[in-house]
Amino acid sequence: MNDRFITRRESIHKMFQLSFGVVLVGGIGNPFIPGTALGETEKSGWLVEGVGEKTGYSVKDLTRKVFDAAGGIGRFVSKGDVVVIKPNISWARAPQLAATTNPEVLEAVIELCQEAGAKKVRIADNTIHDARRCFAVTGVGKVAEKTGAELVYPRDSMMKEMNLHGQRLKDWPVFTPMVEADKVINLPVAKVHALSELTLGMKNWIGGVGGRRNALHQDIHETIVDLAQFFKPTVTLIDATRIMIANGPSGGSESDVRASNRLILSNDPVAADAKAALLFGMKPEDVGFIRLGNERGLGASDLKLIRQIRVSL
Amino acid sequence: MKFRHLIWLRRTCQALFLAFFVFLVVETRLPPDAYFDYSLVSSEAKGIELSQPVSFFFHLDPLAWIASGISERRWIEGFGWAMALVVATFFLGRFFCGFICPLGTLNHMAGAFRPALKGKTLMAANQKKDDRKIKYFLLTAILVAAVLGMNYSGLLDPISTLFRSLALSVFPGIGIGLSTLFKGLAQSDIKLFNTIGYTAENLAAPVFGYGYKAFQAGLLIGALFLVILFLNRIKPRFWCRVLCPLGALLAVFSRYPILRLEKDESKCTHCGACVKSCQGAASCEPGIVWQNAECLACFNCQDSCREKALSFHFKWPMERAPGIDMGKRAFLGGVVAGLSVPLFGKLDGKMYKVSPPELIRPPGSLRESDFLARCQRCGLCMKVCPTNVIQPTWAEAGFEGFWTPVLVMTGGYCEYTCTLCGNVCPTGAIEKLAVKKKIQAPVRIGSAYLDRGRCLPWSGNGPCIVCEEHCPTSPKAIYLREESIAGADGKKVKVKLPFVDLKRCVGCGICENKCPVKGRPAIRVISAGESRSPENRILL
Numbered sequence: 001m002n003d004r005f006i007t008r009r010e011s012i013h014k015m016f017q018l019s020f021g022v023v024l025v026g027g028i029g030n031p032f033i034p035g036t037a038l039g040e041t042e043k044s045g046w047l048v049e050g051v052g053e054k055t056g057y058s059v060k061d062l063t064r065k066v067f068d069a070a071g072g073i074g075r076f077v078s079k080g081d082v083v084v085i086k087p088n089i090s091w092a093r094a095p096q097l098a099a100t101t102n103p104e105v106l107e108a109v110i111e112l113c114q115e116a117g118a119k120k121v122r123i124a125d126n127t128i129h130d131a132r133r134c135f136a137v138t139g140v141g142k143v144a145e146k147t148g149a150e151l152v153y154p155r156d157s158m159m160k161e162m163n164l165h166g167q168r169l170k171d172w173p174v175f176t177p178m179v180e181a182d183k184v185i186n187l188p189v190a191k192v193h194a195l196s197e198l199t200l201g202m203k204n205w206i207g208g209v210g211g212r213r214n215a216l217h218q219d220i221h222e223t224i225v226d227l228a229q230f231f232k233p234t235v236t237l238i239d240a241t242r243i244m245i246a247n248g249p250s251g252g253s254e255s256d257v258r259a260s261n262r263l264i265l266s267n268d269p270v271a272a273d274a275k276a277a278l279l280f281g282m283k284p285e286d287v288g289f290i291r292l293g294n295e296r297g298l299g300a301s302d303l304k305l306i307r308q309i310r311v312s313l
Numbered sequence: 314m315k316f317r318h319l320i321w322l323r324r325t326c327q328a329l330f331l332a333f334f335v336f337l338v339v340e341t342r343l344p345p346d347a348y349f350d351y352s353l354v355s356s357e358a359k360g361i362e363l364s365q366p367v368s369f370f371f372h373l374d375p376l377a378w379i380a381s382g383i384s385e386r387r388w389i390e391g392f393g394w395a396m397a398l399v400v401a402t403f404f405l406g407r408f409f410c411g412f413i414c415p416l417g418t419l420n421h422m423a424g425a426f427r428p429a430l431k432g433k434t435l436m437a438a439n440q441k442k443d444d445r446k447i448k449y450f451l452l453t454a455i456l457v458a459a460v461l462g463m464n465y466s467g468l469l470d471p472i473s474t475l476f477r478s479l480a481l482s483v484f485p486g487i488g489i490g491l492s493t494l495f496k497g498l499a500q501s502d503i504k505l506f507n508t509i510g511y512t513a514e515n516l517a518a519p520v521f522g523y524g525y526k527a528f529q530a531g532l533l534i535g536a537l538f539l540v541i542l543f544l545n546r547i548k549p550r551f552w553c554r555v556l557c558p559l560g561a562l563l564a565v566f567s568r569y570p571i572l573r574l575e576k577d578e579s580k581c582t583h584c585g586a587c588v589k590s591c592q593g594a595a596s597c598e599p600g601i602v603w604q605n606a607e608c609l610a611c612f613n614c615q616d617s618c619r620e621k622a623l624s625f626h627f628k629w630p631m632e633r634a635p636g637i638d639m640g641k642r643a644f645l646g647g648v649v650a651g652l653s654v655p656l657f658g659k660l661d662g663k664m665y666k667v668s669p670p671e672l673i674r675p676p677g678s679l680r681e682s683d684f685l686a687r688c689q690r691c692g693l694c695m696k697v698c699p700t701n702v703i704q705p706t707w708a709e710a711g712f713e714g715f716w717t718p719v720l721v722m723t724g725g726y727c728e729y730t731c732t733l734c735g736n737v738c739p740t741g742a743i744e745k746l747a748v749k750k751k752i753q754a755p756v757r758i759g760s761a762y763l764d765r766g767r768c769l770p771w772s773g774n775g776p777c778i779v780c781e782e783h784c785p786t787s788p789k790a791i792y793l794r795e796e797s798i799a800g801a802d803g804k805k806v807k808v809k810l811p812f813v814d815l816k817r818c819v820g821c822g823i824c825e826n827k828c829p830v831k832g833r834p835a836i837r838v839i840s841a842g843e844s845r846s847p848e849n850r851i852l853l
Contacts, residue, residue: 092728092729092730092731093730128783128827129728130343130699130700130728131523132343132345132523132699133343133699133728133730133731136344137730153515153518153523155514155518155523155524156492156496156524156525157492157495157496157498157499157500157510157511157514158499160499160500193782194778194781194782194793194809195776195777195778195782195809212829214779214827214828214829215829217776217777217778217779217782217829218769218775218776218777218829219775219776220776246788247787247788247789249782250782250783250784250785250789251787252729252785252786252787253787253788255787256787
């Protein structure tokens with residue numbers, strides 16, 4: 001398969017072709033085809049998996065390669081855009097513990113956005129531990145300093161009550177930087193979680209809201225999908241360079257971590273999570289929020305419906 | 314040798330030291346530089362160090378040093394400055410009070426700003442009075458109590474008092490006001506207000522703290538601070554003359570002044586200018602004996618005298634100054650108080666009969682008796698804590714431990730890889746810990762237990778696991794078992810039930826803090842199991 005994806009012009013052609021095809025398939029009644037989102041422009045679900053095969057591969061180079069395979073960063077970020085990157089830096093844990101997004105991946109993404117001419121790149125996450133400690137311990141602070149990206153301190157005054165229009169979540173305080181941006185890049189880390197099974201891209205949006213987040217657990221899958229429906233990222237890049245396979249989501253020991261050397265980039269939040277679930281030896285359909293995301297039309301959990309590219313380094 | 318410009322030297326020193334003190338209060342915080350990389354700190358033997366010497370003024374404080382040393386019967390390290398001050402005081406008198414003490418400077422300013430006393434009333438207020446003996450009484454009481462193992466010097470020590478007042482009352486008070494303002498601006502629909510609020514918050518938050526910082530005894534501490542400042546309307550530097558035990562201690566030490574006030578009675582016109590300007594009521598006018606021990610070395614008298622009848626000189630050989638004006642009654646009263654307060658303090662039995670479950674001390678705290686012997690109740694640990702979990706006690710530690718630090722988990726929690734409180738503690742009541750040691754030992758501050766009646770899954774009210782999710786240890790101290798629990802409709806539902814493994818629990822309290830059952834959470838931390846106390850352990 002070719003490394004390059006399609007250009008904007010080609011994508012419009014593709015879109016017409018695909019939507020035609022989808023109408024056909026949908027007509028036969030395939031249960032895995034989401035109904036509502038199909039008419040939307042970017043429904044041509046695609047996914048790029050980047051694999052670091054050689055030992056000592058460069059995580060930054062792999063990140064670039066993955067974006068190049070998807071058509072280049074210019075496809076997602078235009079000149080003058082305000083880009084918000086949402087990593088998962090909820091815990092004040094050192095990078096090697098895999099509780100947080102790999103700072104190298106973050107750095108590469110910021111640089112790509114800057115190269116694409118973004119006016120401003122902001123790193124925002126409503127952390128669980130004290131944010132200043134999270135910034136310093138996860139290595140994200142260093143990245144911000146190096147790249148000049150703005151590190152947003154999540155504060156009370158930045159939480160604004162909004163209607164999420166969800167099944168379970170209606171009025172809820174939203175971390176405003178997430179919605180005050182031209183482009184949003186979701187940059188989660190892949191790890192296990194006792195209640196939702198996994199913490200991936202869709203669940204990362206719990207860091208996009210404030211309020212009584214600890215009550216979301218009472219209906220975790222439904223609320224994750226509510227959030228994922230509200231926050232629609234331009235693109236999702238799941239950091240699975242190393243994954244946490246036990247003691248999640250906070251981890252705390254290197255024995256909880258396994259190298260996976262993968263990055264998953266997709267425009268379909270459900271498909272990205274589905275692909276990452278496979279890394280944990282799980283069937284996407286067994287993970288509640290992936291199944292529900294598919295049912296509610298957020299994306300496709302059946303990877304057969306997704307155009308996949310694999311690149312390696 | 315004459316010193317005409319000593320008054321300006323004094324004012325400059327006062328301004329600098331007060332500014333330095335306030336600066337250190339501000340700097341007693343998690344390093345605000347988020348770009349600072351301490352990703353490796355948890356694997357190092359070194360803890361997180363603050364860039365500023367925030368405990369400088371405490372290490373300059375001989376009262377803190379002597380009182381905690383006596384009560385713990387041990388040489389407390391790190392007080393080189395205090396020793397130097399004692400030696401200097403022998404020869405220079407209470408120059409600390411006049412030049413350095415930041416609370417003294419504030420009192421000085423409060424007395425000079427729109428003074429309540431003028432003319433005759435001021436003359437009368439600045440005469441030698443018996444109330445000066447109160448400070449010797451307090452000093453005796455503190456030192457005698459220290460011999461009995463109780464150290465409450467911090468309650469009255471000016472450095473502790475000022476730090477506590479600023480850090481736990483003044484700064485948080487301003488901070489809460491600003492936070493409310495910024496939130497109002499941020500929630501406005503006008504874009505300009507948002508920008509102004511955001512920018513102002515970025516500037517103010519590192520100084521006044523991020524979000525709301527609040528302390529449970531803040532109101533009382535602030536009120537007492539105001540009282541101290543308003544006392545200057547009764548007489549100038551009321552606190553320094555009448556109450557300050559550190560001033561009393563330094564007075565005891567100022568025995569051989571080589572810097573002496575020379576009075577030329579023949580030039581004196583008895584205009585009273587020197588008396589009116591005197592800060593210490595130290596009998597500066599010619600004709601009576603200068604009270605070296607009461608003199609705050611402000612040099613106002615020399616400056617105010619138009620006839621040049623008063624002047625300070627370095628005089629050699631040194632001669633012994635008249636003793637302090639303590640009096641038998643103040644001394645005996647001090648002894649009685651010093652003996653009775655520790656004994657009465659134990660009457661509530663909090664420390665000796667039971668282990669108060671809510672008394673959770675910061676990580677690295679010494680065992681209770683040693684802890685109380687050293688703790689200055691200064692509030693450094695409370696100010697530096699990034700989660701605002703450390704609070705001054707009311708009654709949790711009994712009468713003896715009033716205003717000592719306690720962790721209230723509903724307000725914050727102890728960050729698993731943070732050791733800032735121990736790193737700033739001036740007397741070592743909280744041990745300096747490396748993050749590595751805190752995690753590996755592990756240092757336990759208590760242990761969590763479940764209240765199954767409140768817990769959502771245990772009580773049949775549905776899934777939760779928030780406590781397990783936040784548990785920072787690896788493997789987690791809170792583990793889950795899937796069971797079927799009947800809900801209100803009698804139908805059994807599969808839920809994951811949390812359990813606590815006491816062998817792993819360190820008592821950090823994040824489970825209690827994050828539990829969705831607010832106020833009195835379904836999982837709570839009690840002091841039982843804390844590693845500092847052999848008596849309060851649970852497991853064999």
